[in-house]
Amino acid sequence: MSKYRTLAEKFGTPTYVYDLDVVAQARDQLFGLLPDGVELFYALKANPHPEIARELRAGGDRPCRAEISSTGELGNALAAGFAPEEILYTGPGKTDAELERAVAAGVRLFSVESASDLRHVGAAAVKHGVTASCLLRVNTTASNASSGIRMMGRPSQFGIDAETLPALMPELRAVPGTRLVGAHFFTMSNAQDEDGLLGEYEFVLHSAARLRDEVGLPLELLDIGGGFSSPYAVPGPRTDYPKLRAGLEVLLDLHLPEWRSGEVGLACESGRYLAGSCGSLLAGVVNVKESRGHRFVILDGGINVLGGLSGIGRLLPAAVDLDGVDDDDLRTGSLVGPLCTPGDSLAKAARMPELAPGDVVTVPNVGAYGVTASLIGFLGRPAPVEVVVRGEDVVSVSRLDYHRTYEVTP
Structure with a gap:
């Protein structure tokens, strides 16, 4: 970690x-x-x-x-x-x-x-x-x-x-x-x-x-x-x-x-x-709130970076990597993203440690159907950074860039 x-x-x-x-x-x-x-x-x-x-x-x-x-x-x-x-x-x-x-x-x-x-x-x-x-x-x-x-x-x-x-x-x-x-x-x-x-x-x-x-x-x-x-x-x-x-x-x-x-x-x-299995998503905790007895952990990336084919109804509940976390320290809550839609939910009943703004959670096994299967253009947020490593060595760092090109002049 x-x-x-x-x-x-x-x-x-x-x-x-x-x-x-x-x-x-x-x-x-x-x-x-x-x-x-x-x-x-x-x-x-x-x-x-x-x-x-x-x-x-x-x-x-x-x-x-x-x-x-x-x-x-x-x-x-x-x-x-x-x-x-x-x-x-x-x-x-x-x-x-x-x-x-x-x-x-x-x-x-x-x-x-x-x-x-x-x-x-x-x-x-x-x-x-x-x-x-x-x-x-x-x-x-x-x-x-x-x-x-x-x-x-x-x-x-x-x-x-x-x-x-x-x-x-x-x-x-x-x-x-x-x-x-x-x-x-x-x-x-x-x-x-x-x-x-x-x-x-x-x-x-x-x-x-x-x-x-x-x-x-x-x-x-x-x-x-x-x-x-x-x-x-x-x-x-x-x-x-x-x-x-x-x-x-x-x-x-x-x-x-x-x-x-x-x-x-x-x-x-x-x-x-x-x-x-090669990929993990690192998402930062922006806010943690309670609403009518339910805990929401709001991340800086949601279905815009981990869509998982959500547009065709195949988004599966995500789970935080809990390696090294004691079961007694876990709480249940929703993992949600930053988008202005109630559909921006990665998991409604995730088990996770006590989290606070500034913490980073890791979602494992997302090397397939990650960035390019996500709603990266929705709400205009930047695409996530993609870091390629070989063991401990960084091979490359990149980010997809999307912008409007006018092909025909009015």
Whole structure:
């Protein structure tokens, strides 16, 4: 905690601290949970900070590739050192301008969500005289998981409905400027149950093999998604999956034995697991007040710096790091931010020590879905400082800057 206190005193609050040593540990742990030869895409939406992305790409024996869904993330990936051929461009709303920019930058691998999405990719590729390799994102009809956030098996903007593929495949194969090379599945997110995660992967592998055999779906590269769980804004370690590697190998041998020879290339993707545990938010206590018997601790950062996707109703109660604090010294109260809205609440019943103005609280496990998933533009408060460290050494200090640019003169 003394390191955080020193950083808060030097750089102020609210401040995010990202530890690259923890990023490397998460990368190596996740690769160790997967069979040899499985590629891993880092989803930059979790945290596009170039230092984090660079660590995931450059370090270790098995570097990550990049998964992006905007030209902003494309710029961040390139700034972090990813080569264009290491990038997978995904998302249901790719515009013509975005696709042309990506193709011009050298990106050649795209996940497509519909026949029209594929045609847009092809048009951009034809304009630049190249061929784009495309994965068909598939929305299957059912899945097995009992926990996590469901991503398939219902009407969705994501993916091509599996039952439509027999009729669509001739059209999909004939789109100029494109070559179908594989499939992309993403069934769920944040799966804490290992058996449930393996059940999802079995369903995906069985579905991919069936579509290959029945409709000729290519499987040069099969992205089976992610779903790896890591705590968000509360203390705790990344989820371990001790049976995943061996279990996934058994399922691959059963459904797609060609993976052993490399005939079928395999990939997973992750954002939260790779980046979540590296980050902590340091927030200063501005005021402490009582209101009708309830205690409110008012911080200098709220949902404007720790939004946690609050705009789509996925803000989870945050918790203060209580390392070294005796249970007898804890009190219950609300953690709230400085914004002029009752929605600026990080936790309504948090356990915390006795706090006073000038104290600093630490919210752990916020390296993913922190700054860029927050309402940083609301009420015009400055974005938080982001400090990147490697152990005790400060690597960089930065702050996002947002300002209005007039592009057309009245």
